[in-house]
Amino acid sequence: MLNKFYENLQKKSLKERFLLFIGILFFTLYLVLGLFVIFMKNFPIDMSMNYRIAFGVLLIGYAFIRCIRIIKDNKD
Incomplete structure (x- = not known):
């Protein structure tokens, strides 16, 4: 499964990879912020x-x- 993700990532343009990185970054940000608010x-x-x-x-x-x-969005 990880191999398929890596192949799919290589097929993407630079813009699509950047948007994927930003999406993962904001997912992490909201998750950590929610945990900070609670704990x-x-x-x-x-x-x-x-x-x-x-x-x-x-x-x-x-x-x-x-x-x-x-x-x-990343399933093709």
Whole structure:
């Protein structure tokens, strides 16, 4: 499976590879941001823990939606 991904990546133009990299970068960013919101002890914004968990779960959910879109866009 990894070999097929590598072959598919080589077929892409430079622009498509760059957009794939940006997509993976933002997936990672939203995932880490969601985890920070949930688990950070000294959160700079005054929010109750229930709202922090809800906001963190929302960010993590959005990260996985982006991940699914990346996977769908890279299947040929």
